[in-house]
Amino acid sequence: MRKLDFGLTEEQEDIKNAAKEFAEGEFDIEFARKCEEEHIYPIDLVKKAAKEGFIGMAFPEEYGGQGLGILETCLVSEEFAKVDSTLSLPILAATFGSEQILLFGSEEQKEKYLPKIAAGEYISCGMYTEPDAGSDAASYKTTALRDGDDFVINGTKTFITNGGVANGGALCAVTDPDAPKFSNMSVVWIDDLQTREGVTISDLGKKMGINSTSTCEIAFDNCRVPQSNLVGNEGMGFMQAMMFFDTTRVGVGAMSVGMAQGAFDKALAYARERKAFGIPIAKFEVTMFKFAEMATYIEAARNLVYKAAWLIDHDQADPTLSSMAKWYAAKVGVYVCDEAIQIHGGYGYMAEYDVERWYRNAKIQEIYEGTKEIEKYTIGRELIGRI
Numbered sequence: 001m002r003k004l005d006f007g008l009t010e011e012q013e014d015i016k017n018a019a020k021e022f023a024e025g026e027f028d029i030e031f032a033r034k035c036e037e038e039h040i041y042p043i044d045l046v047k048k049a050a051k052e053g054f055i056g057m058a059f060p061e062e063y064g065g066q067g068l069g070i071l072e073t074c075l076v077s078e079e080f081a082k083v084d085s086t087l088s089l090p091i092l093a094a095t096f097g098s099e100q101i102l103l104f105g106s107e108e109q110k111e112k113y114l115p116k117i118a119a120g121e122y123i124s125c126g127m128y129t130e131p132d133a134g135s136d137a138a139s140y141k142t143t144a145l146r147d148g149d150d151f152v153i154n155g156t157k158t159f160i161t162n163g164g165v166a167n168g169g170a171l172c173a174v175t176d177p178d179a180p181k182f183s184n185m186s187v188v189w190i191d192d193l194q195t196r197e198g199v200t201i202s203d204l205g206k207k208m209g210i211n212s213t214s215t216c217e218i219a220f221d222n223c224r225v226p227q228s229n230l231v232g233n234e235g236m237g238f239m240q241a242m243m244f245f246d247t248t249r250v251g252v253g254a255m256s257v258g259m260a261q262g263a264f265d266k267a268l269a270y271a272r273e274r275k276a277f278g279i280p281i282a283k284f285e286v287t288m289f290k291f292a293e294m295a296t297y298i299e300a301a302r303n304l305v306y307k308a309a310w311l312i313d314h315d316q317a318d319p320t321l322s323s324m325a326k327w328y329a330a331k332v333g334v335y336v337c338d339e340a341i342q343i344h345g346g347y348g349y350m351a352e353y354d355v356e357r358w359y360r361n362a363k364i365q366e367i368y369e370g371t372k373e374i375e376k377y378t379i380g381r382e383l384i385g386r387i
Helices: 010-026 029-038 043-051 070-082 086-091 097-105 109-118 237-273 285-315 319-349 355-366 371-387
Strands: 124-127 143-147 150-161 168-174 185-190 198-203 214-226
Touching: 010 029, 010 043, 010 070, 029 070, 029 150, 029 355, 043 086, 070 086, 070 237, 070 285, 086 237, 086 355, 097 150, 097 185, 097 237, 124 150, 143 168, 150 168, 168 237, 168 371, 237 285, 237 319, 237 355, 285 319, 319 355, 319 371
Parallel strands: 124 168
Antiparallel strands: 143 150, 150 214, 168 185, 198 214
């Protein structure tokens, strides 16, 4: 009889331990605070992580990766985020957008871009959201129309992670305005993003959190890109974007689990030392109940994320489970970070104790790569469809 096995393999345990060791050795808290306060993108740390093999882990070995799965990538994401939520994201998001090439790109595109991305020599981005179309991806207005041997691109994308530092990235745009909805868009790769004629990049400024990342608006004015930069099949952009997010959302869930675990660990250490009425506050029943609830929610979120990742790695990707993992883990991340502040009391509100920074960083997990409302809509739509 086949039995359920929730254990990690020896290789996966080694990967998890290596990620933990790297993060604890390289993530300097004072530097993290500086990156947050001064809006610094830690490029040297990103390159160091790439040198250690933590970027592009899921790329095949022939393209500079390690041929590992989404689950292994999630293990690294969790360990990094557990140590520090500010310094982990720039590393974990360095490949964002390149999944389009990995999943749908030509052999030539894979050979051209993936090794450089895995080596930390090329930062990528995904250009999806528009000022008037975030979750409603089918309503994108940015166009990439054929003209001679080129696509001519016009329109604006916003909230683009890595926008101010990316060497290139995947753009989802309308390539056939006359085609039916959902089949009128394609994905086009844009190289030399920072210097390409017809591209204007504007940093959106200081955010509530994750200020170690670059978040920008990118405007295209008759920007020309070779038609050979089409990624996948023309007219399949919407479907490619949805398949892309089904994978990357699980990674967001893993980061949320890591943030929650890190905040939990900080709160537990504080509660064991902090005394009130002569005893550690960890011994108060109300505090014990908080930890019991947080630990249970974290474990549930972790299992959702691991299962969703495992299914992807075994060619059984489940969009519903990916949405469950992303929504629930992000919710748990925000909840646990909030409780960590509460346990710290007044000190939790002070920057010195860092849990307020973790709370600010956790909130974005409920917004990007599909808001919590969209995730619940995706789940609900599938459930209704089963009736």
